[in-house]
Amino acid sequence: MEKFQPRYFTPREVSAHARPGDLWVSYLGRVYDLSPLVRQHKGDVLLRPILEAAGKDISHWFNPKTRDIQTHVDPLTGCVKYYTPQGRFIHIPPQLPCSDWANDFGLPWWKDSKYEVGILASKTRRVRIVNTLTSQEHVLEVCAEESMWEILRRYLPHNAHAASYTWKYEGVNLDMDKTLEQNKIPDEDAEFYRLNLDTDLYTPGILLYFNDDLTEF
Known part of the structure; x- marks a missing residue:
């Protein structure tokens, strides 16, 4: 059976991939698996900023309008250069011309779509799923953009017959083709913030009623 590939990821899910052999980052609303890049350049000192960013959002590295690395005017040369206060990294040219820097790599990694694995959730929500057959409850963190089918797939580790x-x-x-909001399950976070209340005090509950078949993903 073909493995299901999620479209959306929570920041928590990105942060779980924070090792050199399994390194994800997010930027400008997308999620990227840079593990192949790390393997390709293993031992290169220019990997350090990327390794330090493992599992994090690095949108501040980028100009959101150009979707390219931030730039500044170099005080030594007066030229516009990439601005990397976190340290120079893979595919960033040296400050001054250098004969031993290979620039034949093609697209820089941050412009190469092959590393993209999905979309970063613009907001996450907590939902409480109650199996009325077994009385078991599970609280899931889900992406606000996900359909109920996608939420169902998140729940499968707790109940393989959720469908x-x-x-x-x-x-x-x-x-099941619509999101929580489209199903009129309101997001109360803004109201809770306004009232200075803990958003975890209320988690909407979804009840599951068994249909007497054994559909399994």
């Missing part, structure tokens, strides 16, 4: 259930909120069957 054999009817999913309901406040007695209404959920449209």
Whole structure:
């Protein structure tokens, strides 16, 4: 069976990939797996800033309008150069012309779509899923943009037959092709912040009712 590839990732999921052999970062709303880049340049001192950024969002490295690395005017040369206060890294040219720098790598890694694995959630939400057959409850952190089918797939480790259930909120069957918001499951975070209340005090509950078949992903 073909493995399901999520479209969206939470910052927490990105942060779990923080080792040299399994290194993800996010920037400008996208998630990237830089593990192949790290393997290709193993031992290169220019990997240091990337290794230090493992599992983090590095959008501040970029100009959001150009989607390229931030630039500044070099005080030594008066030329516009990449601005890398975190240290020069792979595919950034040296400050001064250098004969031993190979510039035949093609696209710099931050412009190469082959490293992209998905979209960073613009917001995450917590939902409480209650199996009415077993009375088991699980709280999931999900991406606000995800459809209910995608949320169902997040829940599969807790219940391999999750698709054999009817999913309901406040007695209404959920449209599995729509998001939580589109299913009228409101996001109360803004109101809780306004009232200076802990957002974890209330987590919307979705009830699962067994359909008496054994659909399995």
